Amino acid sequence: MDSLPINMAGRERVASVISAAALFAIPALRRRTLPTVFASAALLLRGATGRCPFYAAIDRVAPSDQTATAHRAVRLDDAVTVARPAAFVFGYWRDLTHLPVFMTHLERVEVLGGGRSHWVMRGPNHEQPEWDAEIVQDQPPTGLSWKSLPGADLASSGAVSFRPTASNETEVHVSLRFDPPWGRFRSAVAWLLGRSPKSQLHEDLRRLKQLLEAGEIPTVEGQASGRNVTPPRVARLPS
Amino acid sequence: MKAVCWYGKRDVRVANVPDPVLLNPRDAIVRVTSTAICGSDLHLYDGVIPEMSSGDILGHEFMGEVVEVGSGVSTISVGDRVIVPFAIACGSCAPCRQRLYSLCDNSNPNAWMLEKLYGYSGAGLFGYSHLYGGYAGGQAEYVRVPFADVGPFKVPPSLSDEQVLFLTDIFPTGYMAAENCDIEPGHVVAVWGCGPVGQFAIKSAYLFGAERVIAIDRVPERLEMAAREGRAETINFATENVQERLRLLTAGRGPDACIDAVGLEAHGRGSLGAYYDNIKTHAFLATDRLDVLRQAIHACRKGGVVSIPGVYGGFLDKVPMGAAFAKGLTLRMGQTHVHRYVPLLLDHIERGLIDPTFIVSHRLSLDDAPDAYRMFREKSASCTKVVMQP
Numbered sequence: 001m002d003s004l005p006i007n008m009a010g011r012e013r014v015a016s017v018i019s020a021a022a023l024f025a026i027p028a029l030r031r032r033t034l035p036t037v038f039a040s041a042a043l044l045l046r047g048a049t050g051r052c053p054f055y056a057a058i059d060r061v062a063p064s065d066q067t068a069t070a071h072r073a074v075r076l077d078d079a080v081t082v083a084r085p086a087a088f089v090f091g092y093w094r095d096l097t098h099l100p101v102f103m104t105h106l107e108r109v110e111v112l113g114g115g116r117s118h119w120v121m122r123g124p125n126h127e128q129p130e131w132d133a134e135i136v137q138d139q140p141p142t143g144l145s146w147k148s149l150p151g152a153d154l155a156s157s158g159a160v161s162f163r164p165t166a167s168n169e170t171e172v173h174v175s176l177r178f179d180p181p182w183g184r185f186r187s188a189v190a191w192l193l194g195r196s197p198k199s200q201l202h203e204d205l206r207r208l209k210q211l212l213e214a215g216e217i218p219t220v221e222g223q224a225s226g227r228n229v230t231p232p233r234v235a236r237l238p239s
Numbered sequence: 240m241k242a243v244c245w246y247g248k249r250d251v252r253v254a255n256v257p258d259p260v261l262l263n264p265r266d267a268i269v270r271v272t273s274t275a276i277c278g279s280d281l282h283l284y285d286g287v288i289p290e291m292s293s294g295d296i297l298g299h300e301f302m303g304e305v306v307e308v309g310s311g312v313s314t315i316s317v318g319d320r321v322i323v324p325f326a327i328a329c330g331s332c333a334p335c336r337q338r339l340y341s342l343c344d345n346s347n348p349n350a351w352m353l354e355k356l357y358g359y360s361g362a363g364l365f366g367y368s369h370l371y372g373g374y375a376g377g378q379a380e381y382v383r384v385p386f387a388d389v390g391p392f393k394v395p396p397s398l399s400d401e402q403v404l405f406l407t408d409i410f411p412t413g414y415m416a417a418e419n420c421d422i423e424p425g426h427v428v429a430v431w432g433c434g435p436v437g438q439f440a441i442k443s444a445y446l447f448g449a450e451r452v453i454a455i456d457r458v459p460e461r462l463e464m465a466a467r468e469g470r471a472e473t474i475n476f477a478t479e480n481v482q483e484r485l486r487l488l489t490a491g492r493g494p495d496a497c498i499d500a501v502g503l504e505a506h507g508r509g510s511l512g513a514y515y516d517n518i519k520t521h522a523f524l525a526t527d528r529l530d531v532l533r534q535a536i537h538a539c540r541k542g543g544v545v546s547i548p549g550v551y552g553g554f555l556d557k558v559p560m561g562a563a564f565a566k567g568l569t570l571r572m573g574q575t576h577v578h579r580y581v582p583l584l585l586d587h588i589e590r591g592l593i594d595p596t597f598i599v600s601h602r603l604s605l606d607d608a609p610d611a612y613r614m615f616r617e618k619s620a621s622c623t624k625v626v627m628q629p
Contacts, residue, residue, distance in 0.1 A: 083333045169333065199351070206350065214329035214345040214386070215311065216263045218363065223262065223375045223383055226244030226254040227294030 006050040006072075016047030074178040074189060079171060080205035084212050086162045086170040090141035092212060093160060093172075102207035102217075105192060105200065117146070121154065123188035129153035154188065155179040174205065241629060242296045242379035243608040248286030251297060251612050253605060259375060259383035264311030267387030269323065273400035274301035274378045274605070276615050276625045277325075277408055278434050279502075279550050283367070284612050287504060288552060290352065290369040299325035299365040300407045301377025302400060305391070314388040321391035323384055324577035325408045326362040327374065330389035341574035346386060347372045361574060378608060380629040392581045395589070401626060402588055405435070405595045411580040413439025413500070414446075416548035419571035420496035422447040427489050429453045429538060430471070431531040432500035433461035435598050435624050436548055440498050441469035442593055453488055455481055457506070460621040468597050485538045493540030501531040502549025516556070529555050536563050547572035598624045605629040 008016070020043035023036055046052050082089050092098055096117050100106040107120040107128060115135040120128050131152030137145040137159070147157035156178045163171040182189045192200075210217045244254045259268055277300050282288045302322040305315050315321060328335050332344035343362035347353065352370050353360035363385075366376015375383060384390055394403045413436045420428055428444040430437050433456035441452045454465035457477040465471040474484045485494060506528075516528040535545050536559050545568055563570065587593050600623040603611050611625045 081333070083331065083336065167333075203351065209332075210329075210345045213331045214265075215331075216265055218327075218329075218346050218348045218372070218385060219262055220348055220373050220375070221262070222260065224240070224242065224256050224259045224379070224381075225294045225296060225375060226242060226246070226252075226256050227292070229254055229256050229294075231244060231246055231252050231254045231294075 007055040008046070008050045008052050013047045013050050016043045018047075020044035020047060073180065074192065076176045076201045077174065078201045078205055079173040080209050081165065081169050081171050082209050082212050083169045085141075085168055086164045087141040089170045089172060089212060090144065090162045092208075093162075094138070094140065094144060096146075102211060103204045116149075119148070119156075121188065123185065124191040125187070127185065127188050129185045129188050131156065133157075153185050154182070172205065172208070174201065176201065240380035241605055242375075243298060243605065245283060245291055245295045245297055246293050249284055249613075249616075251284065251609055253608055254294075256296065256379075259381050261307060261309045262383065263385060264309045265386050265388055266309040267305055267312055267315065267384045267391065268307040269301075269303045269321065269377075269382050269384050269391070270306045271301050271303040271377050271380060271382055271629050272320075273303070273404050274298050274627050274629070275404055275407075276300075276378075276608075276611055276627070278436065280366075280612070281616050282502075282504060282550060282552075284616060285504065288368045288370075290373075292369060292373065295366070295369075295373060296375040296379055297366045298376035298378030298382075299367060300404060300409070301365075301382060302394070302404050302407065303377075303382075305387075306381070308387060312388045315391050315393065319391070319393050320396065321393055322403050322406045322581070323365070323377065323382075323391050324406075324411075324581065325365055326574055326577060327364065327372070327385050328362055328389050328578055329386050335389075338576060338579045340576045340578040342576075349373065364574075378605065378627065380605075389578065392578075392585070394585065398588060399596075401596045401599055402594065403585065404626065405439070405598065406577075406581050406584055406588075408575065408577065409435045409598075410439050410584055410593075410595050411577045412436050412548050412575040413441075414443040414580055414584060415575045416440045416498050416500065416546045417443035417447050417449075419546040420444065420447070420449075420498065420544050421569070422449050422496060424448045425450045426495040427451045427453065427492075428496045428498065429455065429485060429494035429535070430465075430498045430500055431455045431535060432502075432549065433458070433465045433473075434500065437461075437498070437500035438464060438469060438598055438623075439595070440500055440548065441465055441471050444498075445470070446587075446592070451488075453485065453494065458618050461618075461623060464597075464623065481534055482538055489540070493538055493543065495540055496544040496546060497535035497539045499531045499535045499545065499547045499549045502547075503551050503553075504528055506530075529558065533557070533559055536568065539566065539568055541566045542568070544569045544571060548575070599626055601625045603627050 020040045023040040096109045099109050107122040110118040117133050120130050131148040133146045133148045135146050141162055143161045145159035148155050158176045161173045207217050240258050241253055242256045243251055245251055305317055305319045326341040327346040328340035328343040329345040334342040341362050347360050347363040349369055349372050350360035363372030363374055365374050417440050426449050428449045430440050433454050444452050452471040454471035455474045455476055456462050457475055462473040466473050474481055539545055600621055605627045614620055614622045615625055
């Protein structure tokens with residue numbers, strides 16, 4: 001069970017322990033059948049450790065509970081298949097200035113030379129944590145990784161592998177990591193978590209795929225609609 | 240511009256809305272010359288498809304003249320007369336390269352919604368639910384067409400709007416439904432639903448070599464049309480026992496292929512299943528009424544094909560999976576890959592093999608849309624297909 005992350009909020013853990021005790025003790029339920037004993041034990045264990053296997057199964061994290069995340073790295077993993085050759089996909093990603101085009105949590109990335117770059121994140125409340133990073137591994141067209149340098153507002157690192165498929169498409173496997181201590185940018189990390197980082201990375205990779213395959217990101221923002229107009233009155237009541 | 244907007248269940252109105260603008264490099268703007276109401280628009284009208292928003296512009300069967308193109312479009316130019324497939328396809332993703340255009344990976348801006356519901360998302364659609372992107376539709380004076388270097392097909396001036404308009408959806412849909420049947424010479428094909436898709440499925444079945452087609456509906460004019468235009472034998476499900484008649488007409492074999500051209504709003508009558516579906520959908524305990532699908536699976540011969548162009552949206556209750564399994568049936572379904580069929584079917588029309596205009600019963604102005612929707616839904620005034628001009 002230690003392999004699971006702590007994914008329960010403090011209040012939930014207390015509630016879980018109380019439920020365990022209640023299930024064990026309340027007179028109305030005193031007919032202690034084997035299932036109730038098991039349920040009680042499971043609730044107790046879950047509350048005591050803060051690690052719920054069911055939450056883990058549905059990828060739920062405890063966003064509101066900062067104590068649960070304050071001392072652990074935040075790690076995001078996802079993958080997408082892009083119908084373009086690996087060299088093309090690698091080449092796009094290798095120019096790190098492209099990342100903010102499809103990664104919405106990034107404001108901008110500047111390439112400084114010598115494998116170094118400067119990253120600016122788009123946090124909540126106009127917070128913009130910044131850091132310098134350096135390329136750790138640069139293996140065209142299969143792999144790329146980077147990590148932030150000492151003195152970063154947010155210590156972070158990332159690795160991408162580009163694996164060609166039999167039909168000359170490219171599997172892009174991404175792993176991003178943010179390390180504590182968060183310092184004054186704790187809220188930025190909480191915000192990142194609160195926005196469900198997993199699905200956020202998923203949407204980032206979808207935009208990458210759309211850009212590289214279709215050349216643009218589909219949108220309906222700004223299209224015509226009958227929403228902000230005064231619709232004509234109904235001429236006749238519907239029968 | 241004028242546009243037919245959805246404001247709620249059975250509430251569509253013609254509103255004055257802003258003109259569309261180019262939003263992406265591969266967009267074009269088309270001035271609509273003709274647009275039709277589709278049976279699947281009625282699912283929106285009846286409020287059975289979720290994620291519609293008040294003010295959405297309807298319509299996915301439309302054609303017209305290109306009036307503006309984005310910087311990324313070089314295959315069509317201003318002044319071209321085009322028909323536009325109802326599904327939006329990027330042309331470069333894996334499904335598009337396999338010519339499965341309605342399964343495009345990249346055209347639905349709300350793909351995450353359908354991923355939650357279905358695991359993966361298909362293409363964005365014009366004038367449909369926000370599950371499919373919420374793209375403004377073509378029942379309007381102008382429409383924005385994304386990926387305009389892939390979707391629009393030029394049509395020759397020798398053909399009228401009505402001759403080519405149905406290439407946008409219902410003709411290819413009926414054709415794909417028949418293609419999915421694996422028809423061989425001598426085959427008997429049964430078609431449930433004699434609306435526009437059913438009528439085109441009947442005609443298409445012969446193009447694939449079917450010997451006989453049996454058409455099933457309850458609207459007398461539609462059965463007459465199937466008999467007259469489609470040379471079909473007909474069964475009126477309101478007055479006849481469908482299973483018994485099909486068994487007799489095929490001398491006990493069952494139809495080689497069954498087409499469900501009805502989908503989630505079947506008006507089954509008399510069967511226990513139909514009452515059950517009706518009660519459950521009205522109590523919001525179910526999403527789809529599937530009496531036709533049950534009948535088709537039950538009636539189909541052993542080893543046959545059930546082809547489903549009719550739209551389904553949710554979780555189906557009491558699907559006779561045991562019958563489908565025991566008889567080794569093949570089930571084929573899905574949105575139509577319109578782009579794949581347009582060149583061939585356009586050629587069929589040009590050579591006079593088929594004239595799609597037989598389906599049109601009403602020619603109206605866009606301003607008449609509210610009445611047209613009501614009439615088409617009630618199938619009153621012998622309404623089979625409404626074409627509107629802005």
